[in-house]
Amino acid sequence: MSRSFLFLVLALVSCELFAQVGDRAHGKEVYEHWCSSCHAPGARKHPGTSALEFIYKGEKSGVLEERLDLTPELVALFVRNGVKIMPPFRKTEISDKDLLDLGAYLSPQR
Amino acid sequence: MRYPPGVSQSDFDRAVRQFESSIGAEWVFTDEADVDLYRDAYSPLWGEEEEKIPSIALAPQSAEEVQSLMAICNEFQIPVYPVSTGKNLGYGGSAPVLTGSVVLDLKRMNRIIEVNEENAFALVEPGVSYFDLYNYIQEKGLDLWIDCPDPGWGSLIGNSLDHGVGYTVNPYRDHFEAHCGMEVVLADGDIVRTGMGALPNAETWQQYRWGYGPWMDGLFAQSNFGVVTKMGFWLSPAPEAFCSGSVQVMRYNDVHELVRITAKMMYSGILNSNAGVQSPMQFAIGQNPEMQERYERANEEDIRILDEFARSNNTPFWSSQFKFYGPREIVDSSWEYVKRQFADIDGVRYQDQESLNFPMSYEELMQTADENHLGVPSMSVFQLGNRSNFNPAGTNGHLGFSPVVPMTGEAVLESNKVLVRVLREMGGNTVFNVPPYSYHQRTFTILVGFTVTRDADTNRKTREIFRELVKVAAEHGWGEYRTHTAFMDDCAAAYSFNDNALLRLQQTLKDAIDPRGIISAGRYGIWPKHIRDTEGKGVATIKVSKEKEGDSNV
Numbered sequence: 001m002s003r004s005f006l007f008l009v010l011a012l013v014s015c016e017l018f019a020q021v022g023d024r025a026h027g028k029e030v031y032e033h034w035c036s037s038c039h040a041p042g043a044r045k046h047p048g049t050s051a052l053e054f055i056y057k058g059e060k061s062g063v064l065e066e067r068l069d070l071t072p073e074l075v076a077l078f079v080r081n082g083v084k085i086m087p088p089f090r091k092t093e094i095s096d097k098d099l100l101d102l103g104a105y106l107s108p109q110r
Numbered sequence: 111m112r113y114p115p116g117v118s119q120s121d122f123d124r125a126v127r128q129f130e131s132s133i134g135a136e137w138v139f140t141d142e143a144d145v146d147l148y149r150d151a152y153s154p155l156w157g158e159e160e161e162k163i164p165s166i167a168l169a170p171q172s173a174e175e176v177q178s179l180m181a182i183c184n185e186f187q188i189p190v191y192p193v194s195t196g197k198n199l200g201y202g203g204s205a206p207v208l209t210g211s212v213v214l215d216l217k218r219m220n221r222i223i224e225v226n227e228e229n230a231f232a233l234v235e236p237g238v239s240y241f242d243l244y245n246y247i248q249e250k251g252l253d254l255w256i257d258c259p260d261p262g263w264g265s266l267i268g269n270s271l272d273h274g275v276g277y278t279v280n281p282y283r284d285h286f287e288a289h290c291g292m293e294v295v296l297a298d299g300d301i302v303r304t305g306m307g308a309l310p311n312a313e314t315w316q317q318y319r320w321g322y323g324p325w326m327d328g329l330f331a332q333s334n335f336g337v338v339t340k341m342g343f344w345l346s347p348a349p350e351a352f353c354s355g356s357v358q359v360m361r362y363n364d365v366h367e368l369v370r371i372t373a374k375m376m377y378s379g380i381l382n383s384n385a386g387v388q389s390p391m392q393f394a395i396g397q398n399p400e401m402q403e404r405y406e407r408a409n410e411e412d413i414r415i416l417d418e419f420a421r422s423n424n425t426p427f428w429s430s431q432f433k434f435y436g437p438r439e440i441v442d443s444s445w446e447y448v449k450r451q452f453a454d455i456d457g458v459r460y461q462d463q464e465s466l467n468f469p470m471s472y473e474e475l476m477q478t479a480d481e482n483h484l485g486v487p488s489m490s491v492f493q494l495g496n497r498s499n500f501n502p503a504g505t506n507g508h509l510g511f512s513p514v515v516p517m518t519g520e521a522v523l524e525s526n527k528v529l530v531r532v533l534r535e536m537g538g539n540t541v542f543n544v545p546p547y548s549y550h551q552r553t554f555t556i557l558v559g560f561t562v563t564r565d566a567d568t569n570r571k572t573r574e575i576f577r578e579l580v581k582v583a584a585e586h587g588w589g590e591y592r593t594h595t596a597f598m599d600d601c602a603a604a605y606s607f608n609d610n611a612l613l614r615l616q617q618t619l620k621d622a623i624d625p626r627g628i629i630s631a632g633r634y635g636i637w638p639k640h641i642r643d644t645e646g647k648g649v650a651t652i653k654v655s656k657e658k659e660g661d662s663n664v
Contacts, residue, residue, distance in 0.1 A: 037241065037262065037489045045476050047492035051504065054497050080147065084504040085495050087151035087199060091144060092137075092169045092217040 022072065027105025030098045031065070034089065039064045048086065064106055072103025111140045112165040114189050114210040116641070122165075125186045129168055132178040137169040137218070148196070148213050150205035152507025152562050154569045154576075154596050162205045162595060164191065167213040173295060173339040179214065180337065180628075181299035187626045190214050191633075192337045194236035194268030197261065200509045201272060202595030207632035208645065214337065216265075223340065224316075227252045230345045231290065231316040236267040236338065240487040248472075255346045255485035257282040262487025267341045271331045273592050275549040277483040279382050279435045282346050284550055286331055291315040293340035294330055297624040301339075302326075316342035332592070333616070334630035335623045351438040352484065353445050353465045358390070358426035360457040362413045365428050366519030371451045372430055373517045376548065380444050383433040383483075386547035386554070387522050390425045391416075406527050426459060433483060438467065495561060507562035509572075511579045513588035514553045515546065522546050525556055525588065532582050533558065536575045555591060573597075580604055595633075599646060602635020617642065 031039075038048035041063050053062030061067055076099050082088040094102065113122050129138045139145055148164045155161040168190075170176050183190045189206070192214040196204030204213060220237030225246060232243060240258040243266060247254050257276035259269055268274075270285035282288045291305040305321035306312045319327070329335050359368050368387060375381040395401045401419055404412035420427045432448060434441035445462075452458050464479055475486045482488060497504035513529075515521040525546070546554030558579065560572045577600050580590065584604035593601045602613055616636050620627070627638020637646040 038492065042476070045481070045488060045490045047489060047496045050493060051497045054499070054502075082151055084497060085152075085492055085507055087197075087203065087507075088147050090147040090167075090196060090204065090215065090217070091139065092215050093196075 022101040022104025024101065024105045024109075026098070027101035027103070030094060030102040031105055034094055035064065035102070038086070051084070067106070068108050070103075070106045070108075072100065072107055075099070075103040075106050112142065112145065112163070112210065114165045114212060115208070117186060117188055121186045122188065125182055125188055126166070128182045129179060132182065133168065133170050133175050137171075139167040139169070145213075148204045148215070150199075150203035150595070152199045152203060152509065153205065154509060154560075154562050154573055154594065156506070156562070156564055156566075156569065158566050158569075160596075162202075162207060162209050164206055164213045165210045167215050169215045169218050171218040173219075173293060173301060176214070176216075176219075176295045176337055176339055177299040177301055180295055180297060183212065183628050184298050184626055187628060188212055189631050190628050191630050192216060192236075194265030194271075195239055195263060197239075197264045198268055198272060199261075199507060200594065201592065205595070207595045207598060207630065208641075211631065216337075216339075219339065222246050225250070225252060225254070225345075226316070227254060229317055230254055230347055231342055232266075232345055233291075233316055233340060233342045234266055235340055236265050238266055239263050240266065240269075244485075244487050253348050255279075255282075255348050256487070257285070257288065257346065257485060258482055258487040259285070260482055260491035261489055263489070266343055267338055270341065270343070271338060273332060277384060277433075277480070278485050279346050279349070280379075280551060282344060283384060285343075288344045289327070289341055290317065290319040290344055291342040292327055292330060292338050294336035294338050296336050297626065297628050302336075316344075329619065329623075332634045334633040334636055335619065336629065346435075346485075348468055349435040349437075351441050351465075351467050352433065352435055353441045354431060354433045354463040354479075355445055355449075356429050356431045356461045356463065357449070357452050358429040358459040358461065359452070359455050360420065360426050360459075361417045362408070362420075362427050363519075364455055365522055367455050368428055368430055368452070369517060369519040369522060372432075373552075375432075375448055375451065376517075376551070380447060381432055382435055382444075384548045385430050385432050386545055387428055387430050388545040389428055391420050391423065391427050392545070394419070394423055394425065406531060408523070408527070431463070494559075505561040506564050509560050509562060509576075509594045511558040511560070511576055511583075512555050512591055512593075513579075513583040514550070514555050514591050515588050517546075517548065517552060517554050521554065524586070525554075525583075528582060528586060529556065529558060529579060532579055533575065536578060537571075550591070556588075576600075598632060599635050 038046055040046050041049065043050035043053050043062060049062045056062060079089050079094055079099055113119055126138060126140065145164055145167055148167050150162065153161055168179055170179055189208050189211040191206035191211040193204045194216050196215060196217060206213060216236035218237055219235040220242065221235045222238055222243060223233040225232045234243065240256060240262040243256050255278060257278045259274050259276050270289050274285050276283045276285065291307045293301065293303050293307065295301050304326050305315060305319050307315040308321055330338055365387065372385055395405050401416060404416055434444045449460050475481050475484055478484060495505035495508050515525045546556055549555045563569060573596065576597060580597065580600045589604055590601045605612055613635060620636050621639050624638065627640050631638050631641060632645060
């Protein structure tokens with residue numbers, strides 16, 4: 001294996017690792033700007049929380065910030081595809097970088 | 111990459127390169143996965159051949175970039191469809207009317223240019239949402255209220271241009287009525303300012319709306335004559351207090367006095383917000399086929415029995431809710447005055463509801479009956495159609511048929527009967543039937559809501575019912591105030607006085623202002639000349655029927 005190939009592999013692995021590490025502080029800002037109006041605590045005024053409470057019936061929290069099982073991939077799936085009355089979000093609203101940070105914020109720290 | 115209709119691939123490829131050099135490749139979305147984010151999430155055409163899908167999307171960050179993009183589109187005659195925040199869900203969202211159009215996504219233009227507390231106005235760009243402006247005012251501690259529609263993520267400019275409405279004080283709750291001054295980029299990239307904004311260094315652009323000469327602003331609402339890049343809005347000084355209450359009357363025919371007095375209070379300025387009429391008996395009647403039949407027929411004997419039915423349920427036949435905003439002494443005395451106006455109606459009841467003093471904390475405001483009525487944007491309206499015990503499967507969105515009817519008891523009764531009959535006879539997927547409400551001053555609007563699904567057969571049925579409602583309502587002189595992109599031709603065709611003379615005038619203006627026909631083809635039924643006959647289906651239907659009658663003036 002040549003040194004340049006090894007270097008390339010290491011660089012790609014580093015990029016991949018870097019790509020997985022979002023900025024949680026910025027992710028919190030993204031959450032507060034785009035998500036909390038539907039997903040904050042209080043099902044009466046927050047339809048996202050209301051829907052998730054209905055689905056999970058106490059098995060999991062209806063509040064996204066309290067969930068222990070979210071992953072960046074799952075967050076990205078819902079943000080880019082929407083679900084039921086939640087529409088997908090465009091990249092002018094939540095950019096790929098914002099999404100990475102949001103995923104980091106909503107995922108339990110590893 | 112998808113291509114727009116009527117543009118050669120080589121021309122479009124050249125245009126895309128020019129778009130990229132104009133605003134940066136990062137903001138030219140050509141990848142289908144990225145462009146699919148612009149599909150109308152609430153489309154009643156979802157997944158069908160007719161669904162309206164854009165080709166690519168462009169996201170400029172300034173009026174200058176919009177000018178540059180429009181000049182390129184004009185050169186290559188590329189259909190372009192501007193959206194503000196793209197959240198006009200239920201009315202088309204961020205998808206164009208003409209499939210293959212390039213979406214001009216103005217979300218990045220999100221500057222709040224000025225908020226003036228002393229003269230109570232704001233000047234904003236299209237990407238500014240109600241949440242953004244509310245948060246700005248709170249952070250600065252300004253003594254101002256905004257008026258917001260139900261979901262707070264919409265654009266002030268987009269909502270106003272689509273004749274959107276809110277719930278606080280006149281005249282701020284009619285969002286186009288509350289605007290003052292625009293900046294508009296035209297199809298060829300030229301830029302104009304309306305009203306006093308046409309005066310260089312204007313000092314009253316957001317205070318005096320008429321300017322000098324013909325007032326042009328109306329041309330840019332519910333239309334396709336330009337891209338609005340800035341707009342001013344009048345704001346309300348924060349009121350000191352609020353109170354609400356309801357008036358309930360017991361008999362079927364009491365609706366006439368209830369509405370007559372309500373209208374008088376509204377036109378006199380004593381009621382300074384919106385009001386509606388609802389029937390607390392609606393559910394009981396709807397569950398009882400005999401009473402439903404009597405309600406729809408409503409002869410003298412039917413009305414006597416309906417009144418008895420209401421009395422035996424100890425339930426008023428009608429009720430109206432009123433809201434008052436202003437100084438404490440005035441809101442309280444206005445409500446007392448309004449109560450006295452109804453005193454001659456036998457058996458009238460009153461119910462005091464909320465009484466609030468401002469300022470209140472955000473947490474307190476969110477505990478009130480409806481924060482939107484207190485100028486606080488939220489998303490709580492999305493409980494409608496949400497997954498719940500009532501509706502375990504939830505919905506994939508909604509759309510509304512919303513004709514404007516007179517503010518009279520007679521119109522309340524007649525519109526209820528006519529529209530309910532269509533809905534009952536055609537079946538379908540109706541989620542709610544909201545009673546008359548004065549979303550705009552001096553009229554009632556009836557909002558018949560439909561759920562949107564991912565099942566094409568169900569959506570097809572909904573479209574069939576919707577079109578029948580448009581037709582039947584028009585026969586009674588009631589027209590839509592605003593509609594989903596799927597029905598824009600149908601509604602435009604219904605406004606058919608003198609062989610659609612208004613639409614023909616709009617087409618004449620379209621041809622003059624946007625001669626290459628590039629902006630928002632088909633919006634509100636206005637199609638550009640080069641595709642008018644092939645794409646303007648609603649109007650084409652009128653044309654065919656008129657020709658059959660030997661009249662081909664359209």
